[in-house]
Amino acid sequence: MNEHPWRAPNRRPPVVLVPGFSGRTGEDFPFLLPMLERRHRVVSVDFTTPGVHTLGDLVSRIGVAVARCDEPPAVVGYSLGGVAAAAFAAQQPAALSSLAVVAGWMTPAPKLGAFAGLWAELQAERSAALAAAARQALYSADGWDSARPPLVDDIAARLVALGSTLDVSAMAPGIAVPTLVVGCASDEVATTWQSKLLFGAIADARYAQIDAGHAVVHERPAELLAVLGAFLTEPTRYPAGTLIGEDRP
Structure with a gap:
């Protein structure tokens, strides 16, 4: 976990960033991290340390980061980290101010299970095709020009396998903080359907959709920042149940 200093003259909610399958905030938020640091104190979560094998382990790492904040922070989770952040919010609603x-x-979509299965098979074979196969799944056709080789080390393999088992369907209705769910129109891993199910299960949630694949943090980082920035500044700007259009982030 890394702590980043204040860089903004105006006081704003601290933000906890929770990474996805890479397990590394710097890898998954190369654009968002420095941009958010201009307005917020940012604390990042790291899933690369030993002992991360269950949803409870992920939630525990988030709890350590939240405890470093001097007031309830906004928690922003991506991919696997978003599911873990939702679980944390359900278990400790008083510990954070908002959730994205x-x-x-x-629940894990069948496509996510297939993605994890192929990853494990190619990893076991030490196949050079693993990075290409992962890249193909994570990026949309329109975002292919911005595609970067994903990390395919043992840490990522463990987190992909764990992600394919994460189910927060029983916890999601218990999330009480203002929530933003960001779905991706061409998501071949989590699937838009599952993002919308999560949105529908949380009482105080609003939904925004970005035209990108699962790797939205690399494909459309500026658009994602606009959506997140507006929410972090004013979480209840849009009422619960709102479908936020792309023209009004």
């Missing part, structure tokens, strides 16, 4: 789940899911 980007490219997350309520």
